[in-house]
Amino acid sequence: MVYLDDNQIGKTDVNGGFLIDNISPGTYKISIEMEGYKRTEKSFKIKGGGLTEQANIKLQSSTPPIKEPKAPEKKIEPPSKPREPVAVPKVTVPTPPEVPKEVEKVEKVEVPAKPKVEEKPSPSPKKEPLLGMFELWMVILIIFLIAGILFLIFGRKILIKRERPRLTIKTPVKPLRVTTPIKGLSLEEAPGVGDYKILEKVASGGMANVYKAVHVKKGWMVALKVPHEQFQSDRTFVERFRREGELGKKLHNENIIHIYESATAKDGFTYIAMEYLEGIDLRQYMDKHGKLPIEEALNIIVHVCRALDYAHVKGVVHRDIKPENIMLPLQKGKGKIVLMDFGIAHTAYLGTLGTGSTYLGTPYYMSPDQISSKEVDGRSDIYSLGVVLFEMLTGQHLFDETDPLKVLFHHKETPPRRPSNVNPKIPPTLEQIVLKMLTKKPEDRYQTVEDLLVELQEFMLKEGIENE
Missing domain, CATH: 1.10.510.10 (Transferase(Phosphotransferase) domain 1)
Structure with missing residues (x-):
């Protein structure tokens, strides 16, 4: 509740603030009571048209405040002694170049190419024969057919030209x-x-x-x-x-x-x-x-x-x-x-x-x-x-x-x-x-x-x- 000169002038709300009814201009003493809090009083000068300053009144709780449990503090352990390295195969890894903490311009960093390793050609697998006997004979037959067609187109005149139509009889005809x-x-x-x-x-x-x-x-x-x-x-x-x-x-x-x-x-x-x-x-x-x-x-x-x-x-x-x-x-x-x-x-x-x-x-x-x-x-x-x-x-x-x-x-x-x-x-x-x-x-x-x-x-x- 809100009191002005011991007269209630409004109500208070923890979440929504408070509401004060219309008050005539003058100097007043404002008292605020809220459940769970101590009564608080404060003087304010009110002119026509409303308050001249923001009413900023702190309330004190009437019950002791509940302390929140503190998070456990992390103990900072001193750095442990480095363990002795275990014997493992030594692997050499190229160290990337250090990058400066403050870089004004981004510069292109060339990474060295990996050295070429000559690979030995693996033995080629044994090739299977492309054609079987049947397919081979078919290919030969097709070649002969094509040769025959070409001969019919281009070779007839040559054959006729070269022909010597003289069939001779080596021995006389017997009567x-x-x-x-x-x-x-x-x-x-x-x-x-x-x-x-x-x-x-x-x-x-x-x-x-x-x-x-x-x-x-x-x-x-x-x-x-x-x-x-x-x-x-x-x-x-x-x-x-x-x-x-x-x-x-x-x-x-x-x-x-x-x-x-x-x-x-x-x-x-x-x-x-x-x-x-x-x-x-x-x-x-x-x-x-x-x-x-x-x-x-x-x-x-x-x-x-x-x-x-x-x-x-x-x-x-x-x-x-x-x-x-x-x-x-x-x-x-x-x-x-x-x-x-x-x-x-x-x-x-x-x-x-x-x-x-x-x-x-x-x-x-x-x-x-x-x-x-x-x-x-x-x-x-x-x-x-x-x-x-x-x-x-x-x-x-x-x-x-x-x-x-x-x-x-x-x-x-x-x-x-x-x-x-x-x-x-x-x-x-x-x-x-x-x-x-x-x-x-x-x-x-x-x-x-x-x-x-x-x-x-x-x-x-x-x-x-x-x-x-």
Whole structure:
């Protein structure tokens, strides 16, 4: 309680202070009583509007104060004597640099790098094989497949260019042996030429007849070529016939008919004995079938090219390439295509014109080189083969004239017709090959049969034509 001049003027609160009611100005004595504390008195001067100073009155407790227990003081023990160090392995630890107590600026302290210790390489573990046997074979197979694909893309032309399509026969072909007569004709009754008995005539031409004959002593079946009687007395003709027959004996190629013998019998008849084949010549075949499919015509030409390429390398120029001298098997794929009449190539046709000039060859297939009576080479055969190819693809002669003189003039002066004008199915690439074969000047043609063969085979590969 708060008393003013012994009159209660308010209450006191230990936590909230005290509250004094409104008092008139003047000097007063303030007495304060509080439970648990002694009564306290103090004089104050009060003016209007409140106290002039803060009432700061200390109260004294009427009960003795309770002393709080003091915290036990920590005894400061004197430093103990250092223990004797225990024997341990000495470890040297680098001491960090001392840091000054008062540092005005922070300086960068470089810590020395640890010394490099060379480490010995640990032994590498044993490597297991990466591939098993199966995987190894698969890798090898893939390599071969890739090599095959690269070869198909880049190697075909190289292979064709390097190919020398000259299949040679190291030993002459053995003739067929005949032990029984044919068509009821006994060997005693058959006419003979030298050691051969004639069984039947199989072909006849302007210069000679061809007979099917058999060797009396050895039983060989041969094709016997005998010039007509009017040429048998011509010494120049006979000498050339025999010389070219001997030359033909040296040609051993699967696409060339083999010549066994060239001789003159006791009765004066000169003859050539050659390989006998069952077949049909290209002239007879075209007369029966007309123009040929492109695939079939190209297969025939490729075989003839192989024969000519081989002969040219041997130094022999045929000079009489024509359908009658190309023999086909009776059944496709069962037999071989061969070029005939190498033995009498230079005497296949003798025509004397009004100028007195002598020509060797057949007018419908002669090259401009032959007509000019110049020395000819393999490029002359290429021209004649181009005429044959034109005829196979179109079913027509290159120059369709009945007069041989006019035909010769056209070969020398008239540009050839385009094959596609007759047969529109002929591709432009193939047409260009034919026209290049038929150029008038030898230097404008293919210079070798091998060059021609490469282009023909490239065209066949591109068109998907199989070479049989």
